[in-house]
Amino acid sequence: MRVLLVYPTFPDTYWSFRHALKFEGKKSAFPPLGLLTISAMLPGIWERRLVDLNVENLRTSDIEWADIVFVSAMIVQKESLKEIVARCKKLNKRVAVGGPYVSTSSEQMLEADFIFVGEAETTVPEFIEDLKRGVAKHIYKAAERPSLSSTPVPDFGLIDLNRYSAMSVQYSRGCPFQCEFCDIIEIYGRVPRTKSNEQMLRELDALRAADWRGLVFIVDDNFIGNKKNVRKFLPELIEWSKRNEFPFSFITEASVNIAEDEVLLQMMQDAGFRRVFLGIETPVGESLKEAQKGQNTRRDLLESVRKIQDYGMEVMAGFIVGFDNDPKDIFDRQINFIRESAIPLAMVGLLTALPDTQLWHRLEREGRLLKESSGNNTDCTLNFIPKMDQTRLIEGYKAILNNIYSPREYYQRALDCLSRFKQVQVEPRQNGVMMNLKTFIRLIVMLGVRDRERLQFWNYFLRVIRYYPRNFTHSLTLAAMGFHFRKITASYLD
Ligand code: B12
Ligand code: SF4
Numbered sequence: 001m002r003v004l005l006v007y008p009t010f011p012d013t014y015w016s017f018r019h020a021l022k023f024e025g026k027k028s029a030f031p032p033l034g035l036l037t038i039s040a041m042l043p044g045i046w047e048r049r050l051v052d053l054n055v056e057n058l059r060t061s062d063i064e065w066a067d068i069v070f071v072s073a074m075i076v077q078k079e080s081l082k083e084i085v086a087r088c089k090k091l092n093k094r095v096a097v098g099g100p101y102v103s104t105s106s107e108q109m110l111e112a113d114f115i116f117v118g119e120a121e122t123t124v125p126e127f128i129e130d131l132k133r134g135v136a137k138h139i140y141k142a143a144e145r146p147s148l149s150s151t152p153v154p155d156f157g158l159i160d161l162n163r164y165s166a167m168s169v170q171y172s173r174g175c176p177f178q179c180e181f182c183d184i185i186e187i188y189g190r191v192p193r194t195k196s197n198e199q200m201l202r203e204l205d206a207l208r209a210a211d212w213r214g215l216v217f218i219v220d221d222n223f224i225g226n227k228k229n230v231r232k233f234l235p236e237l238i239e240w241s242k243r244n245e246f247p248f249s250f251i252t253e254a255s256v257n258i259a260e261d262e263v264l265l266q267m268m269q270d271a272g273f274r275r276v277f278l279g280i281e282t283p284v285g286e287s288l289k290e291a292q293k294g295q296n297t298r299r300d301l302l303e304s305v306r307k308i309q310d311y312g313m314e315v316m317a318g319f320i321v322g323f324d325n326d327p328k329d330i331f332d333r334q335i336n337f338i339r340e341s342a343i344p345l346a347m348v349g350l351l352t353a354l355p356d357t358q359l360w361h362r363l364e365r366e367g368r369l370l371k372e373s374s375g376n377n378t379d380c381t382l383n384f385i386p387k388m389d390q391t392r393l394i395e396g397y398k399a400i401l402n403n404i405y406s407p408r409e410y411y412q413r414a415l416d417c418l419s420r421f422k423q424v425q426v427e428p429r430q431n432g433v434m435m436n437l438k439t440f441i442r443l444i445v446m447l448g449v450r451d452r453e454r455l456q457f458w459n460y461f462l463r464v465i466r467y468y469p470r471n472f473t474h475s476l477t478l479a480a481m482g483f484h485f486r487k488i489t490a491s492y493l494d
Contacts, residue, residue, distance in 0.1 A: 004066035005039055005158070007032035007052040008073050008080030012488065013376050014347055017165070019484035020477075023442045026165040027055035030217055033168040034072045034099050036154035041124045050158040053080060063091050071112075072099035075354070075375025078108070085112055096127075103187050104355040105372070106139065115139045118187065119173070121146035145188065148173065148195045153206050166215035166251070169203045171195055171233065175222040177255060179279070180292045180362070181320070183354040184221040192225030197236045204240060208247050215274070218252040223276075224264065225255075234267035241272055251275040251316075257295050259304035265311040273313050274474075275345075278305070280317040283337040284330060287323035292358075305341045309420035314474070317343050320377075321397055322351030324387040331396035335403050342416035344478050345485075348400050349377030350393070353384050380492055398493055405485040407456040414478040415460065418468040440476065447479055453486075 010016050017029045032052055039048050049065070051058050063069065069088045073081040078101055088095045089111065097109050098116030106117050114136060116123055123140035130136040154169070161167065172194040175184050195203075207216065224230055241248070249272045256278050258264065268276075280301055281293060288297045305315045319338065321330055338346045352373045353360040363369040368385040378401075386393050403409055447457040457479065464475040 001046040002067045003046055003048045004062055004069045005035040005050040006071045006084050007035055008077035008084055009053040011076055014378055014488050017484055019487045020480040021165055023480045024165055024439050027163045029165045030168045031159050031164050039155040039158055040152035055163045063088055063093055068094045070096045073101045075101045100187055117141040119146050121150050148193050153203050156206055156210050161212050166217050167207050167212050168217045168219045170219050171200055172220045172225055175225045177295055178292050181357055181359040183357045186356050194226050194229040197233050201240050213247050216248040216250050218250055223252040223254045224258050234271055237271045246272055249274045253277040255295050256304050259307040269311040275314040275316055276308055278317045281320045283333055286325035290323050290325045302341055310422055312421045315343050316345040319348040320351050322386050322393055331400050334400050338404050342413050344414045344417050346404055350397055352377040401489045405489045407453040410482040411456055411460040415463055418471045443476055
């Protein structure tokens with residue numbers, strides 16, 4: 001059996017990081033972990049190839065080579081997914097589809113031969129047996145959310161690691177909270193399930209053996225969703241990192257209540273965590289209540305961000321405008337909060353109703369749902385009728401983007417962020433500037449010579465050298481990211 005695994009293209013958004021990746025000479029930020037995991041579930045004698053359209057083209061000969069094609073996608077990839085399925089069907093190939101988009105919108109993908117709804121740890125083995133017996137079904141839906149104990153080490157050997165800026169591993173799935181707009185809890189559930197410590201360390205060993213050095217994204221919905229297990233995992237991760245001379249630094253996503261657990265923060269710092277993504281959403285208490293985000297109303301959000309930064313971890317965060325309870329001055333309040341929190345990578349989006357979420361069902365009941373979302377909550381479109389005047393909301397949203405990613409605001413936030421790190425961690429070797437001389441030169445040429453905003457860059461650069469020399473590498477990463485945000489903002493505001 002020859003299996004072709006295909007990952008559709010992402011649109012160019014804040015999350016593509018494309019303009020920042022160019023400095024590093026990378027094609028994509030992260031590999032398609034879902035497909036790498038699925039591949040590892042297939043019988044060892046099956047041949048496999050993977051084509052990630054974000055790093056290479058899909059050739060007709062690739063499809064012709066295969067007996068079956070596996071495709072995975074998020075909503076933002078749906079157009080590309082549909083094109084891939086159509087190309088494969090035209091060549092008479094059988095196609096299996098799965099992943100978050102298919103899990104929430106399976107009725108949109110009926111042209112595929114095999115549809116996988118939800119996680120695949122139990123359904124893929126069942127499918128393989130059915131296929132062998134010639135009785136494979138059209139739709140596979142797991143009866144319950146699987147334990148992660150059977151999740152194999154992803155097939156990292158299928159990709160060229162050098163094309164990616166970071167590698168991904170997953171420790172847990174699911175989140176105990178119940179935010180109204182969130183589809184994580186619909187897809188992966190509210191009981192966070194984790195892998196065992198041994199499983200995780202095996203995955204890290206595999207990355208190390210594949211010669212990966214540098215950033216690893218622990219792609220959990222909420223890394224501290226199961227705090228009890230994470231407290232047992234971190235000491236082993238620290239030991240592993242020490243034993244292996246800190247080959248990786250980590251980034252992850254977590255809920256804001258992480259800030260109240262200093263023991264955990266200390267362990268994360270010791271293990272080499274560099275950045276934590278938080279869902280802050282809004283500084284407005286009424287809107288947080290509407291979003292059922294009680295975990296954010298129970299604490300001072302600015303204090304929480306500062307606490308995490310105290311432990312040398314950069315905070316990156318998601319913000320949303322468009323809640324029913326957003327006051328008229330929401331746009332200024334978001335801008336002020338982002339400035340005061342010193343969060344350089346502030347991902348501000350418009351509220352979006354994703355399929356099958358609580359928000360989706362409420363808006364449907366209220367007759368306010370307009371269409372399926374594009375999945376990209378930064379494209380200045382709405383898929384529901386907001387309470388605030390629509391034009392005002394979109395104009396206000398654009399005003400936020402225009403402000404927070406302007407060079408002056410952005411570089412200042414980056415400096416404020418660096419000023420809050422009390423300690424600096426050891427850089428993994430691949431991230432060292434000398435090792436990445438080419439990246440450094442490209443950055444200086446682009447931001448310090450060619451860019452219209454070069455004076456702002458040099459001002460930033462000199463202040464970093466003077467006040468935060470130990471955070472030099474981190475400061476350059478932030479400068480590259482700022483450039484990306486600025487470019488994307490310009491394309492939205494055109
Ligand atoms: C890492 C990540 C990213 C990375 C991209 C990584 C990459 N290259 O794939 C980054 C940070 C860039 C990213 C960006 C975005 N992301 Co994202 N991301 C994730 C995250 C946290 C982990 C993905 C992952 O690796 N999972 C681990 C694998 C093992 O899980 P899995 O993919 O679900 O695979 C399992 C099953 O689904 C199934 N399966 C998957 N594919 C297939 C295929 C077949 C054939 C079969 C049989 C089975 C199968 O088998 C696997 C094992 O059970 C998920 C959340 C999550 N828990 O998955 C969100 C998530 C996928 N992202 C999401 C979103 C919305 C986005 C953005 C649009 C954000 C935004 N608001 O703009 C952007 C889009 C990018 C862009 N340029 O526009 C949503 C998708 C919602 C949806 N219904 O489609 C998710 C679910 C999170 C959320 N609710 O917010 N993301
Ligand atoms: S904390 Fe994050 S992952 Fe958890 S329910 Fe809320 S939005 Fe979803």
